[in-house]
Amino acid sequence: MPSSPITALLLSLATPLGAAAELSCRVIEVADGDSFACLTADHRLERIRLQAIDAPENGQPFGQHARQNLATLLLERPVTVRWEQHDRDGQIFGSVWVSPPDCPACGHTLDAGAAQLAAGMAWWLGEQAPQTEQERERYRFEEHEARARRTGLWQDAEPLPPWEWRGP
Template sequence: MRFVPAALLVLSFFPLAAHADEECQVTAVFSGDQLTCQRADGGDTTIHLRGITAPELEQPFGQRSRAALVQLALGKSATLKHAEPLPDGSLRAAVWVTPAECPNCGHTLDIGRAQLSIGLARWRQSDAQTPEEVGQYQFEEHEAKARRTNLWRKP
């Protein structure tokens, strides 16, 4: 029985491993960090992109952020990774799609990370992420700031 607490401690370090990847079709984009996916069962689910927060539509760069996400994801097949249910029935997940410039590459583009790289979202540090993702997202935001891209422009 003394191994049970140790096992629970070890499992607590892997909160993202419990959810399997899931395929879906992106059917709508609401903002720069929120979209709708049609899942295999035919149901539509609102997805909040894990690891980022984008400006609201009425805020500066809100429309531009949404337009960028439309270009990246709308109408595409996608993979939801590390989906986490939210109290309102939606999910928070990393969403991966096939890059437009590489149609045979499969779902290799993390659209949240792409939004960070072009300066149309901020890194949401409060979301659960793997150590690798933390480094990647932190890097993308840092680079966008250094380039003074979009959100990071000097007024």
């Protein structure tokens, strides 16, 4: 995986706040396989991008599948977003937690980014991703397993990463 697009993405992030913030909201729209909009309790609209992954764009192969998978996980459900940064478009860039679909009473214990990787619906951004070492290990594992199972976009012999599909 080329590091320059990922490095450019990470360098485009705003300066961290210093301490992680937490946001609770209800997902009202899923834009693609790694971003969505939600409403807070005080009816503020927030745009969120899942950190550490990049999903296929809507117009590329598996883009609609990635979007639908994220919608199944999040749409019309309450989530918790843990974040420290905004991306270059002003979206909150963070980890997103939701109750597992098969256990709504379990609390927000499912990491949506890791779930997208496990379903073969995204690429992990690699070692440069703003994550703890434990998160990196989990994300690396989820992508590796999805590739080994040839699930989702890994069914394609040579899936085109979104940063290459978007071009320079």
